[in-house]
Amino acid sequence: MDKVNRVCAKDEERPLRITRARARALRGITPYSRPSLKNEQKNVLRAHPKRAASSENKTSVVVPAVVQQKGRAVLSDVSNMCAKPHDKCTKSSKFQAKGVYTKKTTKLAALGVSTEVSSTQENVRAKLAEELSTIRMVESKDTIREGVTADTALSMQNSLKSDELQSSPNKDIHMIWEKLGASDSLTIVDIDSELKDSQVWSSYAPDIYSNIQVTELQRKPVANYMDKLQKDINPTMRGILVDWLVEVSEEYKLVPDTLYLTVNLIDRYLSTRLIQKQRLQLLGVTCMLIASKYEEICAPRVEEFCFITDNTYSKEEVLKMEREVLDLVHFQLSVPTIKTFLRRFIQAAQSSYKAPCVELEFLANYLAELALVECNFFQFLPSLVAASAVFLAKWTLNESEHPWNPTLEHYTKYKASELKTVVLALQDLQLNTKGSSLNAVPEKYKQQKFNCVANLSPKPVQSLFQDKV
Amino acid sequence: MLTLREKYYDFDQISSKVFKCRRDDQFFTMKIVSILNEENQANNGVPYWIIREISILKELDHINIVRLIDVMTDGPDLFLVFEYLDNEFQADFLKNPKMFMYPQMKKEFLYQILNTVAYLHARKILLRDLRPENILVNVRTQVLKIALFGAARTFEAPLEAYSSSVGCLSYRSPEVLFQFGCEKYSTPNDVWAVGCIFGEMLLHRPLFSGPSDVELLDEIFTLLGTPTEETWPGVTSICGTCALMGPPQQPKDLAKEFPMLNPDGLDLLSKMLCLCPNYRISAEDAVKHPYFKGV
16 A cells, blocks of 8 residues: 555645756756556646747746655666677667656665766766756646656656757767766656657557556456365466467467466456366367457457367367356456556666667566466566566666666556565576476577577576665 | 346337346346357357457446446347437437537537547547447437447557458548558547548538548548648558559648638547548547537
């Protein structure tokens, strides 16, 4: 509940007017705190990432004099250097982000983050603040829709087009800033304005994701059904079934959503209905048939699902089971799965790279699919597993930098510390510490088309979660 | 668990597959969906469109959407129980002669349609087959209801590929009509359909009515002009072949085509019928358009 009830700032505190001079003094560093879910419902504000720069007299913005800040999860040294040779993803500068939100750094030292800034960087920042008058403070109504209120965030935005930027007299400063990494770890990027179809999507994305984060709580399978209900099957059997279904989905080239929905249906069925082990595969193919009908443009026919079981089950048996499953789940198939959140969170993670990093996407998907096979993971919310997969994927690709940042915290609504249990469990799967023989997912992601991401293995992630005294 | 006959009674046939029934002094509309084909074979189980329709309707609770109350199974049939709409609700709302009595009424109904579409899009749902036949209207109470979600589906971003052969031809957007590799469409497709309905409300005839994709595109370009890389970035790569584009045409003056519309109305119509889906107004923004001031 702490996450839900977090208070960003006291309502009664008198706001302080930020002038250009004060903005310079602040050097664009402004408070950032994750909003409460309650606030999120109330403060549905639209971002206007492409609005023209405000005139001189409109640049002031109201912020609270005092901002309450909770201690964040401990971070290791934050740098912008990529250590691994396979990390082809380079960091983006502040100027490439379309909508940027910056975070107060006052407590960073206490959190274990190095706050030393070279004199060059300090000078560059001062000079930038002085000379780049086109950077404006976005008014409170322009802050991002997903609940970042005027009290909790100020937006800094560069109104220059990239071509204007190149020809500007401050070009050298921009280049130096870019090389220095532009304190990228302290910004929240408006990821919706980055999309090709941003006009289409950005107006709905915040609503959609606040809706589905409510829905995921309602459609969760019973966490311990294997112990509580099932007598004839065990987690190993479920693992074998899902592992096989991964192969089936590859064979029939099904969209990833179909696989995730299939597993969701299997778990929801097994949460409430006793099943004999000889009918477990029947349940698996039936759930995949239903999921295919829901997700695919052209779903495989019933006969094909019978065929892949070596005709162990007849068409009639599959169709009878189809009705049984649909009745049991009350036809409620619009469920947020790990994949639903993964799309969003990968998008948020990509915002810190100049060019999209395909390895990051493949690796996060790989880790998420490993979680599908493992029985212990459905006790966690899909959004939590998705966030943890992104965390571990980023760490695997670049161990020189802490994988979590304000953008990811903002869009996932999880602090790094909240991911600990799932990240550690995911890394066990990634390193196969238990010596599992289920290899459909690793084999799939060892293929060249997925850049062989299953072959990557990181240093233990445990160190990121150790509290510093 | 109660059987169908125990739960509902006083069945009154409205059409071959639709019944009026009651439960606890409340009326409902029951739609029967048979899973068997003509040869009484359970061909491929529950049809995909039924699975989608039920699943989507279960998520929705909006005054302008026909509410699904219950789903029951009896043998090979599915029984969908909807809220009952009395005789005052007329299907195919543009065929209702009373529809055009007051200009304000058109605005009110357009607002309700857009409001509903915005609600659906915020829930990750594409209608894909929005047309007058699927809209019921009670002229007296001025309440509109959207029915038939058989073509609807959830969508993702970044966009996934969806079938490009959905929806009534006259209301299909240019990006769907350009079938060459353009299966990735999204919410603007529904907004285009609303724009077509808006035009139809004003002209008392379908805005575009070409019998085929190519002829329909030609009609669209005759009114709105042939798209260029400036007006629709990437259009040349989308359409794949210039044959679909036809000879270049200049857009017509919408003020002359729709003299009954005020400047705000013309602005809204042009934004809903913007050829480029990325530049087309969203339903959410359309609801806030100055045209609806006072609605």
